[in-house]
Amino acid sequence: MCHRSSLLNSAVLCHLLTVRLFEGVGCKGVWFLVPVLRLPAPDRAARLVWCCGCCLPDAAVAACQMLLQTLELPLKKAILPMLNQPARIVNCGRRKSKSSFSEDTLKRSELGCVYIKPDLLPIPFYVVWILNNGLNVGWLFLWDWEYLLPALVFLAALTLTTYAALFISHRALSIYSSCFVKGHKAELWLIRILVQNGLALYATWTTIATLLNFAVVLIYKWNVSNETATTASLSILALYLVIWFYLENFFFDKYVCYNLTIYPVVIIALAGSAHKNFSLSSSKTNSIFIVVLLAVTCLIFAVRLGIVTWRHCKRLEAAETLDASGTVA
Structure with a gap:
């Protein structure tokens, strides 16, 4: 029963991971995986579960760890070369606030x-x-x-x-x-x-x-x-x-x-x-x-x-x- 539950949770996790990988425009859906791969091994599963937006039991966390160990090398080869600048890797897990976007991107005058x-x-x-x-x-x-x-x-x-x-x-x-x-x-x-x-x-x-x-x-x-x-x-x-x-x-x-x-x-x-x-x-x-x-x-x-x-x-x-x-x- 426990083995079947682990398989089920692994299937659910794979589905959520696939949705996250390919949603959005272009490859934007894969950027959340970069900070996951940069975390220490024990924290990767918890962060991945949090990124997927669901709360799974401990068996699913164990499945996450197994899944990450299996996919770690292919994901790093596929994702990390897409990042040319290290600063982009550091900031990819943090969404810019509205004020920082305006200050960095938009030209301003005395009136706004x-x-x-x-x-x-x-x-x-x-x-x-x-x-x-x-x-x-x-x-x-x-x-x-x-x-x-x-x-x-x-x-x-x-x-x-x-x-x-x-x-x-x-x-x-x-x-x-x-x-x-x-x-x-x-x-x-x-x-x-x-x-x-x-x-x-x-x-x-x-x-x-x-x-x-x-x-x-x-x-x-x-x-x-x-x-x-x-x-x-x-x-x-x-x-x-x-x-x-x-x-x-x-x-x-x-x-x-x-x-x-x-x-x-x-x-x-x-x-x-x-x-x-x-x-x-x-x-x-x-x-x-x-x-x-x-x-x-x-x-x-x-x-x-x-x-x-x-x-x-x-x-x-x-x-x-x-x-x-x-x-x-």
């Missing part, structure tokens, strides 16, 4: 964890972005079904929501930029390059798409000539570029000082249109308009790059002067 505080992408940003994607899907269906005027309305609303998301991002960054300048410059530049310049690129592209959709509506819904509709769209684009260049350099430079993806998008769009439509043999008014607008855009972009570079150097000099004065004081 960087990915939470400061809130550079607040809830209104995500609401606007969800609305933007919904309008994008709706525009695709309306354009495919050739509902030109509703498609124009959806595309114009999509463009406005993109500008709204860009405004929310710039406003949030202007409020909390001081937190990033002190110790998180990498995150600051990632927000500027990936988020804000990405949104600016998207907004410019949707603006051009809206103007193209507007020209299509003029031609096919309101019977306006192709030449007139194209001239109207190009004129609106030229006005947009002039107004934006004035605003970004004299009013919004504090917020959009590093937005540089607007002009390259316009240059690519105009270059593609000029390549397709311009011909020296039969140069039409709009073809000349496109080439002139392309040249002006390239000039504006070069001037903008010079202004941004000059102002950035001035900011760096001012920051160095401020740091030097603070150190002397």
